[in-house]
Amino acid sequence: MNELEVKNLELVSDGYYVPLMEEFYTIQGEGFHTGKAAYFIRIGGCDVGCHWCDVKESWNASLHPPTHVNTIAENARNHADTVVVTGGEPLTWNMGPLTKALKQYKLKIHLETSGAYPLTGIWDWICLSPKKTKPPRDEWYQVANEVKIIVYNRHDLKWAEMHAERVSKDCALFLQPEWSKRNEVMPIITQYILENPKWRISLQTHKYIGIP
Ligand SMILES: C[S@@+](CC[C@H](N)C(=O)[O-])C[C@H]1O[C@@H](n2cnc3c(N)ncnc32)[C@H](O)[C@@H]1O
Ligand SMILES: Nc1nc2[nH]cc(C(=O)O)c2c(=O)[nH]1
Ligand code: SF4
Ligand SMILES: [Mg+2]
Secondary structure: OOHHHHHHHHHHHHOOEEEEEEEEEEEOOOOOOOOOEEEEEEEOOOOOOOOOOOOHHHOOHHHOOEEEHHHHHHHHHOOOOEEEEEEOOHHHOOOHHHHHHHHOOOOEEEEEEOOOOOOOOOOOEEEEOOOOOOOOOOHHHHHOOEEEEEEOOOHHHHHHHHHHOOOOOOOEEEEEEOHHHHHHHHHHHHHHHHHOOOEEEOOOHHHHHOOO
């Protein structure tokens, strides 16, 4: 690490600054809230290591500028009443300060997480997307509002059921094709949902319509 990278990591250590990769106003493309306008806040830093991750540029936190949570909240308030905090893995960092700053403006705060790290922050909606390389910590199962399993092959359906058994009874259950395997896994998913209708399909609709 060079001097600048070390300095950046020092700034983000308490959660008042976060490594901000990008922020953008778009339409939620996945899961329960698909189709809803939202302001996305993408935070850098992740060492979960999914080989098919579609934002690998987010992984190295020190490449993304430490940004004060009040600046992020100020930007967000001008766009939509819902923000989606994603990454990277946002829970790499203490999410207390960022969620508190967003709440000043009465924004609804949605989270995309793997659940690999401790729960911090105040959330209105939690999408838990478990990963085999670093499975969710116990505390995430009771608070997840939806679980979204990425299906890369047939074995992921067994993996999906393991998580379905652990979430609350109101938790919505989604199977989402891994993007590069979508043509192969779509028939497997559709057949599985017809036989197991507690599951729903989640497509990455933003990729089909060509928006961020
Ligand atoms: C990029 S991740 C960031 C948030 C967090 N690290 C996580 O994995 O939940 C956002 C969502 O995209 C999903 N995702 C990432 N790469 C994907 C891919 N190649 N195909 C389908 N979904 C993908 C993740 O499972 C997660 O639900
Ligand atoms: N439109 C849109 N919807 C999304 N839902 C989850 C996303 C993510 O990368 O976390 C995402 C994304 O990157 N774009
Ligand atoms: S946990 Fe999320 S951001 Fe991290 S590698 Fe996996 S999909 Fe990508
Ligand atoms: Mg995405």
